[in-house]
Amino acid sequence: MDLKDHIRRVPDFPKPGILFYDISTLLAHPDAWQETVRQLEAGVAPHKPDVLAGIESRGFLVAAPLALRLNLGFVMLRKPGKLPGPTVRHSYALEYGEDAIEMQEDAVTPGQRVVVLDDLLATGGTMRAATDLLHEQGAEVPSAACLIELSFLQGRDKMNVPVHSLMSFASGDTASLGPDAG
Template sequence: MDLRQHIRGVPDFPKPGILFYDISTLLRHGPAWHEAVARMAEAIRPHAPTMLAGIESRGFLLAAPLALQLGLGFVMLRKRGKLPGATIGLDYALEYGTDRIEIQADAVRPGERVVILDDLLATGGTMAAGIELLRKAGAEVPAAAALIELTFLKGRERLDVPCEVLVSYDS
């Protein structure tokens, strides 16, 4: 099955000149969504994770069903102030300004093998920050994964772990 047929390109969203890759069309097509989760499970299984982490918010959509399929736990990397209890946070640079992601302080055990997931790998800034945050929390990060990669933005070059993707766009 060609998963590209189930990903809609929306021009000029969220601003003029941007082509947004909308996964809602994939999510609502049961057989395509099932295929995407199955393929991603096979791609990340060799990295021997003991836990999966999803980046807010669309990364949750991929990481949660994968964790269930693989019999693993799932942890959320969220924006500032969204998690209860003690948290560990990391500020990181965006193209214009900064952002912050956080994880609950007790979410991972030291040395736990956590594969991090998001729906899209673009410039790699958020994924790289997520990897750094997981390490700060004590996790080992053997790999990253994304449903879609925009290869022309070279985000993979910012990562120091292998990155599994299902669909790549070159422009």
């Protein structure tokens, strides 16, 4: 099964010039979604994670079912102010400004093996920030994984861990996923 056949491309969303890679069509197709989770399992399980971390919000859709399948815990990595209780934050630079990612202070323990998941790797900023935050908390991050990689944006080059992607789109696709693409 070619998973790319289940990714809808939406031109000019959320604004003109952006080509949005929509995973909702993949999620809606039971056989394609089962195959996606199976392929993610094959790519992630060899890293022997103790817990999976999903990046807000589409990364939750990827990490949570895989954590369930692998009998692992799941950690949410969110935008600031979205998690209750004490949190830890990692700020990172954007092309025009700054952003941050947070997790609950007790979400991981030093030495835990954590694989980071998201739906998309674009420029690499958000995924790199996620791995940096986890490293700062003493976690070991052996890998990151995503459904879609926009290889023409070279986000993989910014990563400090190996990245496993199920699908890659090359420069023929001319724009990124949008304002929260990372």
